[in-house]
Amino acid sequence: MADEIILLDFWPSMFGMKVRIALAEKGLKYEYRDEDLFNKGPLLLEMNPIHKKIPVLIHNGKPICESQIIVQYIDEVWKDKSPLLPSDPYHRAQARFWADYIDKKLHLLGQRLWRTKGEEQEANKEYIECLKLLEGELGDKPYFGGENFGFVDVNLMPYFSWLYVFEIAANFSIEAECPKLITWAKRCMEKESVSTSLPDRQKLYDFFLQLKKWHGIE
Amino acid sequence: MVGVKLFRTWSSPFALRAVWALKIKGIDYETIFEDLSNKSPSLLQYNPVYKKVPVLVHNGKPIAESLIILEYIDETWKHAPLLPEDPHERATARFWAKFGDDKVLTSIWSVFIKQGKEQEEAMVPALENLKFLEEELKGKKFFGGETIGFVDLALGWLGNLISILEEIVGLKVVDGEKFPLLSAWMQDFADAPIIKDNWPPRDRMIVKFQALRDATIAAAAAAAAAATSK
Numbered sequence: 001m002a003d004e005i006i007l008l009d010f011w012p013s014m015f016g017m018k019v020r021i022a023l024a025e026k027g028l029k030y031e032y033r034d035e036d037l038f039n040k041g042p043l044l045l046e047m048n049p050i051h052k053k054i055p056v057l058i059h060n061g062k063p064i065c066e067s068q069i070i071v072q073y074i075d076e077v078w079k080d081k082s083p084l085l086p087s088d089p090y091h092r093a094q095a096r097f098w099a100d101y102i103d104k105k106l107h108l109l110g111q112r113l114w115r116t117k118g119e120e121q122e123a124n125k126e127y128i129e130c131l132k133l134l135e136g137e138l139g140d141k142p143y144f145g146g147e148n149f150g151f152v153d154v155n156l157m158p159y160f161s162w163l164y165v166f167e168i169a170a171n172f173s174i175e176a177e178c179p180k181l182i183t184w185a186k187r188c189m190e191k192e193s194v195s196t197s198l199p200d201r202q203k204l205y206d207f208f209l210q211l212k213k214w215h216g217i218e
Numbered sequence: 219m220v221g222v223k224l225f226r227t228w229s230s231p232f233a234l235r236a237v238w239a240l241k242i243k244g245i246d247y248e249t250i251f252e253d254l255s256n257k258s259p260s261l262l263q264y265n266p267v268y269k270k271v272p273v274l275v276h277n278g279k280p281i282a283e284s285l286i287i288l289e290y291i292d293e294t295w296k297h298a299p300l301l302p303e304d305p306h307e308r309a310t311a312r313f314w315a316k317f318g319d320d321k322v323l324t325s326i327w328s329v330f331i332k333q334g335k336e337q338e339e340a341m342v343p344a345l346e347n348l349k350f351l352e353e354e355l356k357g358k359k360f361f362g363g364e365t366i367g368f369v370d371l372a373l374g375w376l377g378n379l380i381s382i383l384e385e386i387v388g389l390k391v392v393d394g395e396k397f398p399l400l401s402a403w404m405q406d407f408a409d410a411p412i413i414k415d416n417w418p419p420r421d422r423m424i425v426k427f428q429a430l431r432d433a434t435i436a437a438a439a440a441a442a443a444a445a446t447s448k
Contacts, residue, residue: 076305089293093281
């Protein structure tokens with residue numbers, strides 16, 4: 001019996017992007033549904049009644065919520081192709097640690113870059129410090145996963161899709177500060193699973209301008 | 219360096235998760251108690267990113283973040299599994315553990331560090347979150363089913379800390395009538411053989427958390443005063 005996979009998503013969402021990349025890495029066919037977050041559909045509310053948020057993966061009628069949990073689920077079910085987590089428990093723990101760090105720190109700091117007036121300098125500095133820490137973790141490896149694109153790579157790439165927007169909005173560039181990460185991001189973008197899962201930069205930037213308006217920020 | 223070490227504090231509910239998991243698996247380990255006002259060079263070396271406890275060190279390699287530690291323990295010592303085998307059930311277990319930390323803990327903490335009208339308002343989301351847990355327990359003794367599992371360990375702090383926080387603020391949060399299943403689970407979990415011998419001393423906990431509440435309220439008041447006088 002063929003698998004039925006539906007992804008409830010919102011195209012600019014970094015969390016949704018992670019799931020799209022994971023599904024593409026596994027070569028999976030699925031139905032993509034863009035949700036109107038101001039007018040949430042009944043399926044979203046039924047499948048994620050607690051948080052009412054995207055992304056939600058629906059596999060043969062059963063929902064899985066929370067992007068990192070979804071990516072691990074995808075990796076466990078379709079384990080024979082392009083494994084995202086390593087097999088050794090210690091390396092798995094390290095991968096989970098960095099993915100969690102990315103969600104905890106980068107996400108919050110990214111928001112501060114454009115939402116808080118008067119704190120831009122400090123927000124920029126902290127953001128770059130975080131990226132530098134990640135760059136240290138990457139070291140000389142082609143991917144965070146080592147020779148192969150892996151769990152941490154999946155988790156970090158979506159932020160790079162937004163980085164273009166942040167750099168313009170917060171008037172800073174990470175090129176000089178984190179050259180290895182820039183090289184890493186370019187390498188990842190060469191993968192079809194990544195380039196087809198991330199939105200067009202200009203489209204994202206236009207969305208960001210709209211987002212600022214909604215938040216009443218100039 | 220061979221063997222298992224656990225860096226913890228006497229009171230950390232997050233560290234207890236690792237203690238329980240190691241006990242369930244019957245793993246011998248060495249405990250290193252940390253004084254967070256004077257962190258040891260070892261802790262700073264093993265957890266340079268957050269400098270927090272718990273940290274598990276296995277054969278010289280450190281693992282930080284309590285839920286990540288639980289998964290590591292489960293994957294390294296495969297007997298007495300904490301997570302179910304089925305991928306969808308595993309995803310569901312991870313979901314509830316995350317819900318516990320992201321929502322239940324933060325909303326209950328919010329009630330604890332507030333007072334008056336603000337505290338009343340903070341009760342609303344806290345009770346909503348507890349209701350979700352109550353629903354999830356329908357037809358089960360533990361969140362893991364018949365036996366204690368991953369979600370029970372993740373939410374286990376409720377079995378001890380709730381009554382301590384309730385005593386300090388003089389407020390009943392987990393009412394036995396409103397939350398019969400959750401109340402029963404809290405009792406069953408707290409009294410379970412592996413769990414009950416590891417709770418920190420109650421009188422010390424009351425002193426500690428009372429001081430924490432007082433300090434947090436004082437800091438909030440000072441910040442509010444500074445904001446209005448600008």
